[in-house]
Amino acid sequence: MTRIGFLGVGHLAAEMITGLLRSGLPADEMILSPRGHGPELAERLGIALASDNGALVAAADIVLLATRPGDAVAAVTGLGWRPGQILVSACAGVPLADLRAAAAPAEVVRIMPLTAASIGASPTTVHPxxxxxxxxxxxxxxxxxxxxxxxxxxxxxxxxxxxxxxVLIGLGRDWSLAHGLAPETARQLAAETFVAAGRMIAERPEAVEALLTSLATPGGITERGLKVLEAGDVEASWIGACDAVLEKLTGAPASTRRA
Ligand SMILES: NC(=O)c1ccc[n+]([C@@H]2O[C@H](COP(=O)([O-])OP(=O)(O)OC[C@H]3O[C@@H](n4cnc5c(N)ncnc54)[C@H](OP(=O)(O)O)[C@@H]3O)[C@@H](O)[C@H]2O)c1
Structure with a gap:
């Protein structure tokens, strides 16, 4: 049995634990650190609770780190890591080198899951x-x-x-509500429209531009709204927001990292 330890049991860890249980991972293959939601989840879900972080690392083969980024390195330091263990960090912006130095000789991997892990729908990035x-x-x-x-x-x-x-889905729901749709209809329609847009691009082989051309009929409703969005310079705002996040993650201007 491979035992999974959660070091830092807050919002993200709770969603991941829900997803792992939903996928059929037995509760006794997990162990939780004793802060945050750890004690409550252990009690409610029948998962073991470690007495401290050292005991957690002693009991686990894979340790999922989900403290706030600023707590990450201190949280994994001095815990008696063994060769063959894997430390998996979900902490945004915390470099591999810092974690490797603190958790040697464990292997260190970074992941970035989404809370949709709870429903088995997280596109989880991983490196290495x-x-x-x-x-x-x-x-x-x-x-x-x-x-x-x-x-x-x-x-x-x-x-x-x-x-x-x-946020965009919420705006869509609110607009539909303000124009008379029933609350559940407005919510379902707003959400399923985004799911449909994503699935088309994820599952169909055509270029993204070709898919858009096929639905933005000249003179049609998609084109009408796109003109309003273009006039509001939504594209520049979107790129600016992405750049701001990358700068927060790396501490370097996003422009210096463009391909
Ligand atoms: N939330 C998301 O959707 C999301 C998505 C992807 C990645 N992440 C990443 O996941 C990490 C956690 O985010 P979050 O939103 O789950 O934060 P959170 O709710 O604040 O959870 C962090 C937890 O870590 C605990 N903690 C801190 N130091 C600890 C230590 N030394 N030993 C044991 N537990 C410790 C905290 O306990 P106390 O309450 O006792 O301080 C808290 O329960 C962040 O690094 C973030 O970048 C989050």
Whole structure:
């Protein structure tokens, strides 16, 4: 049995634990650190609770780190890591080198899951792509490996875009509500429209531009609204927001990292 330890049991870890249980991972293959939601989840879900972080590392083969980024290195330091253990960090912007120095001789991997892990729908980025970790991550949704850490950092911006997409869905729901749709209809329609747009691009082979051309009929409703969005310079705002997130993650201007 491979035992999974959660070091830092807050919002993200709770969603991941929900997803792992939903995927059929037995509760007794997990162990939780004793802060945050750890005690409550252990009690409610029948998962073991470690007495402290050293006991957690002693009991686990794979340790998922999900503290706030600023707590990450201190949280993994001095815990008696063993060869063959894997430390999997979900902490945004915390470099591999810092974690490797603190958790040697464990192998260190970075991932960026989304809260959709709870429903098995997280596109989880990973670097390096360790084969031993694939089966665990695949329980939470699509696994997207990145060849290097620079690319991993760029890909991490998508975790913020996930939140922006939910804001747009909320705006769509609110607009429909204000124009008379029933609340459940407005919510379902707004959400399923984004799911449909994403699935078409994820699952159809055509170029993204070709898919858009096929639906933006000249003189039609899609084109009418796109003209309003273009006049509002939504594209420049979107790129600016992505650049701002990458700068926060790396501490460097996004323009210096463009391909
Ligand atoms: N939330 C998301 O959707 C999301 C998505 C992708 C990645 N992430 C990453 O996941 C990490 C956690 O985010 P979050 O939103 O889950 O934060 P959170 O809710 O604040 O959870 C962090 C947890 O870590 C615990 N903690 C801190 N230091 C600890 C230590 N030394 N030992 C044991 N537990 C410790 C905290 O316990 P106390 O409450 O006792 O301080 C808290 O329960 C962040 O690094 C973030 O970048 C989050």
């Amino acid at each position: 792509d360790l084969p031993a970790l694939r089966p665990l991550l695949a329980r939470l949704g699509a696994v997207i490996p990145l060849a290097d850490e620079v690319g991993f950092e760029t890909a991490t911006v998508s975790a913020a875009i996930y939140g922006w997409a939910q």
